[in-house]
Amino acid sequence: MACLPDDLEGAVREVAEVYELIKTHQPLLLLSHLGQQEPPLAATKLAQSLLSEALRALNIALSVMNQQSQESSASPVAVKAEPQLSASSSATAAADSNGATTSPAARSGKRRRSVLTEGKNSSSWVNLTSVPYDDGYEWRKYGEKKINGTQFTRSYLRCTYKDDKGCLATKYIQQKDNSYPPVFQVTYNNEHTCNCTTASPAKKNNLSDTAMASSNPSIVHHDVMIKQEATVGLPPLADVSGAVPLDDQMPSQEPFPIADHYGTIGAGDMGLIMMESILMGDDTELQDIELRLLYNSFKYY
DNA sequence: AAGATTTGACCGGG
């Protein structure tokens, strides 16, 4: 990134990319420590601390940028949740959780979008990410639509535990463009009430999904996330992971293959994939990247 | 067989 992008969206993307690069390569440090018996060298510790600082800086930068784009609404991209979102999903879910509304007869009278005019109790927020399924929850796809003016279809997902636990959380995933890594706009509706992350023991690998998801924010969550109706005062900091599992990439014409992973890919999966990609990746890049990233991050500060 | 995904249809809002 030689020069500053002239639009906010571009800037956000640039910062997000740098963020992801750092996140992706940061674990290498940890891995190298694991390989050694001795305690980490002071230099390595310093590098780690610098990286952490860089991440923090980028995080803040992203949040500020997203706030700006939200305020100016100059860039409708990523950060602005579409207004009509919360109502519909909560309406449906509420009807369902009210019990028994799901009789076939009741169903034929389907959709009632505005039943639950969303109030303060429902919220929606948007997340820009390259790994739209990796948010620590299990999702089940319930629909897909081609949306006007968009290049790719939009996928609708709801919490796997909607029926079991009446969890109202839904989200939809919209791929933004053909870029690499692909950028997805994930719009969330309603908080999870199921309290079940993809730590699920039933999952394929044992890589301690939850641990990675919750206790090590540097590995799992990611990207630009702006809460629209924050229940707390300030919007959360951007939460970016480097889990970009795409190594040699697909033809850029094809939409990113979301279809295989709905509801099944969890944080641990992504962690695994990331580890693999790291192990296979070329380290030669790393040192330069660190310097470059630090430079880049502070440049934005 | 059970659970997940796909896909066309339905519905309500604008």
Added chain:
DNA sequence: CCCGGTCAAATCTT
């Protein structure tokens, strides 16, 4: 009437 969000039967996967 168009469009976005959801439903639900059909199909696929495990």
